[in-house]
Amino acid sequence: METAEHIKHLAREGQLLADAAERAGLDAEVRTCPGWEVRHLLRHTGMVHRWATAFVAEGHTSYRPADGEPDLDGTPLLDWYREGHDRLVTALTGAPDTLECWAFMPAPSPLAFWARRQAHETTVHRVDAESALGLVAGRSPVGPDLAADGIDELLCGFHARDKSRVRTDRPGTLRVRTADTGDVWTVLLSADAPRTARTADGPVDCELTGPAEALYLSLWNRLPAGSPAVAVTGDDRLTRLWRETSAVTW
Known part of the structure; x- marks a missing residue:
């Protein structure tokens, strides 16, 4: 963009x-x-x-x-x-x-x-x-291209830094796939900071699939866990790890 x-x-x-x-x-x-x-x-x-x-x-x-x-x-x-x-x-x-x-x-x-x-x-x-207005379905949309760009910034920017808290002693691989823009990211989660590649290659332990907007808001923890807009396949442990540790604070 x-x-x-x-x-x-x-x-x-x-x-x-x-x-x-x-x-x-x-x-x-x-x-x-x-x-x-x-x-x-x-x-x-x-x-x-x-x-x-x-x-x-x-x-x-x-x-x-x-x-x-x-x-x-x-x-x-x-x-x-x-x-x-x-x-x-x-x-x-x-x-x-x-x-x-x-x-x-x-x-x-x-x-x-x-x-x-x-x-x-x-x-x-x-x-x-x-x-704060109680808007969920009726909120202003986040366009697919902007949402996909924001996912990329979050995965390849914020959580590529050493200060990322998304870490686990049980390594696993998370894939994020947008159904509307065709973007794919594969994230290696371990005891070190996450490592993300813009690729669909290789097996993964868990995959998140959905519209770019839903994935954007989910990865920023603005959608509730288990939102039907995001399909989760594989080891849900990695999605829980993300939700519990990925918050970006000032």
Whole structure:
């Protein structure tokens, strides 16, 4: 997926997130994030947006911590979130392809990294915001291409890092296969960080099959265990391992 497409998705998903948050109310429970209310979701996502904007707009070439979450609520919090989202979209749209700045996963360029990362950060949290409205079947869709791209980022990016907690003393191989886009990933799970290949070669212990959207949300733990949208064949131990250890935290 091209950088311009990621930015387009970021713009749309961020607007949907704010709209859902406003409709749900800031004290509504975020069903997909136990213990969070909508205000917590807005503070977190808005903080991440501003953190990313600083790297893109100011060209920082080394890690810098975020400024932290604001002590805002009500309409001022919603306005703060919308403003930060707009700033991020503007910064990415105006950044040159030659942008040099810090990034924390391999990518064709820092600009490509931040556009992709923030598109998926915002998409997953938009799903969270809509969960506060009780939306499941009626939530805004995640397009197949975006969903498949997000699966790739999660498997080949986040969980290829040494800090991944998805580890087991009983090695096994997990395959993820999208029924609509034709993408396949094979993930070796062991006592080391997962190793993922974009291949359907070789036997596996467990396979997850379904539409890209369902697999995307399942692997991000936004669908309940046992969702009929995802078919599981083989050793379900590996899907339980993923659900118990794969959460990406700030």
